[in-house]
Amino acid sequence: MKIRLFVSLAMAAGAALANPHEKILANGLRVIVQEDRRAPTAVHMVWYRAGSMDEVDGTSGVAHVLEHMMFKGTRTLRPGEFNKRVAAAGGRDNAFTSLDYTAYFQQVPARRLGEMMALEADRMANLVLDPKEFAQEIRVVMEERRLRTEDNPQALVYEKQMAAAFQAHPYRRPIIGWMNDLENMTAADARDWYRRWYAPNNAYVVVVGDVAKDEVFRLAEKHYGRIPRRALPERKPQSEPAQVGIKRLSVKAPAKLPYVSLAWKVPVLRDLHKEREPYALEMLAGVLDGHEAARLARNLVRDAKVAVSAGAGYDATVRGEALFVVSGTPAEGKGVAELEAALRAEIARVANEGVGAQELERVKTQVIAAQVYKRDSMMAQAMEIGRSEAVGVHWRDIDTLLEKIRSVTAEEVQAVAKKYFGDDTLTVAVLDPQPLPEGAPQKSVSTGRH
């Protein structure tokens, strides 16, 4: 099985062997191009190495607010004009902010790529942060926070769990920002952020699609090449001090079902070649929750029926620090304590009994198949390159990373399961569901014609 799949992957990669291509402009902007001629379209992304982890207390959420303001006009474009131009080119555009980075993208007919570069280059250098526009947009962001966090019980649990797990490290702050920080944010805060981080030498461009690399490099030079390089602020590591005892918290919110989430501090991948444990932790997450036949769904949901859903997650490649999270919603008649014990027992079982060869092979097969399936989507390919670069993994090393993951042994998985899941580095968060006020939601009035 393994060998056949490797052949498939090699064949899949065949068409793209020469890809991607890279050029670094004189101002430090890196341009990465993946030619993919399957359809006459292209995705153009600009990534900035500035995410919410680069914020400071009092202005949490400013990275994301600035992302919104990037659509609100430049010296030559009126507010909203950016979206209009993209739409006129037959395109779609959006942006997203994470703990580690902020990224902007347009999906367009490939022949319109130059216009998109002109637009992105313009707002990289010439953003106007009008206080009136800011006053409107900050209200939109507060609505976004209400929608995504305030009224979403599991998101609320996650936010408070991160804030408890990390006391010093900036991952303790939510990407969207604390409501009170949003209420007190000013256009000047956004302007400071923009001046600090939006420089070509803190950014890179990813293009995937029906394009010729030399033409893309020429366009990039033309549009981005003029923007001057700027000195970037020093980044302090802000490492989290060692956790020396279990932390527990409980969150009350209107809900029916409880929920429990366990987060352990575990290593993050810093040296692709020397470290082994992060790859083993990735495989452990796969053994627990990498596919439908993985252990949590099989053992806790389908067999013991202690949970209606259960999952595990770990990301070895982040700029900050890593958590290994297992979580779930108890089944009717089961409590969070019972589910917590069951989740911990699954990790203990890997630590005590190890994992089977075939079981490990299944997880690796998902990794390989996912790489082939990814080639069906230009956006997925651009995201892979962009995300890797954001956390300091060069696109050339993406294959190395996959090979390393495939080289993980059952013994290594067992070893990390033994080593990293003690109580002292654990933060447990529980959703304590609160009934809706008497009468709701059944009570409703119908007012007839109005």
Next chain:
Amino acid sequence: MGATTRLLCACVLGLHASLALAGPKIEHWTAPSGARVFFIESRVVPIVDVQVDFAAGGAYVAEATEDKAGVAGLTRSLLDMGAGELDEEKIADRLADIGARLGGGADQDRASVSLRTLSSAREREAALALMQMVLQQPAFPAAVLEREKARAIAGIREADTRPGSIAAKRFARALYPQHPYGRVPTAESVARITREDLIAFYRAHYGARRAVVSIIGDLSRAEAEAIAQRLTAGLPDAPEKVSLPEAALPLRDTVRVEHPATQAHIQLGLPTVRRGDPDFFPLLVGNYILGGGGFVSRLMKEVREKRGYAYSVYSYFQPQRSRGPFQIGLQTKREQAQAALKVVEDVLAEFLARGPTEEELQAARRNLADGFPLRIDSNRKLIEFLSVIGFYDLPLTYLDDFPRKVEAVTAAEIRAAFRKHVRPEHMVTVIVAGE
């Protein structure tokens, strides 16, 4: 890692097309089994996607003295939880062994089973053998059904505490009080469902003559023919699909539901068009201008950009087998629900009265036509087109016709189509957690 975006993906109409580019070649035939097959050969990536759609969605659950809403969804979800000689764990193991993904689900019209696999011979063969077994020999194990009912009921009870879910269910009931589209599964209706109900529903609805097979990927027409026949030859001898009842239009009404959420969830709309309605293109282009065109739509400008009332505000038509809904939706701080609703109503009234400007019309046509290649640039996107074209009997030339039809839409046609279908005297408004 969490990420937060500038805009949640707004719901949009599914089918758009282009001027510059002829659509990919769709081949169509009827298998000996009676199933209709739609196929695109695409050799660029070594994968194969197969989807089988049945007229077996929630709307096909028969009216009965005891409400059993939920039987369509449970029938579909249990298909791959035990089939032939394999229990659910063996099915999951075998799929994992070959890296194949079996998916699908049931909506009001369709029940779908979809497969994505590597196209290499061994993986493809193993994946198709599993898909065949799941389609033709589902076991509906009693113990699995009890567990899945419990999970479904837990999910329903949880959803009934969430303002967005409450609004969606109230909206469906208010739009379709006498129609199957308004029947929403409840904890009680799911609790009544028996194994016999699933078997009966499967036998009556999962027949080849009710099936549409869509195939795209790294294989030949001859291989696709064999696959389609193999997947549908052993299906139950179910009758051909019958049409769904016509949905009556509700009377104008406002439903308010109390809830402690910080934001009000507001939905407005009414039943409008079936798939294949000749007004589809004027409605599509018009809706792009009203609330479908993301950041450039009128609703987005007035509600979000000018007033900061909402993060997400959208409108869409969802054509279905029977009249599907037109819907406007938004969420806003509970204290300003009335003010935001007023803005939405004014924008809609203005659009109904005057229609689009010439400038708006040009911009909409340009985006929908020129942007068409983006909607068909992956197998994933194309197979959704195939299944919609097949399931709803749209013309095979649909992808090629589309740009001409978009380009031909006039402002007068948009005004006429909106006035005909979006009738204020039949609009329903649902407000959850508004003050």
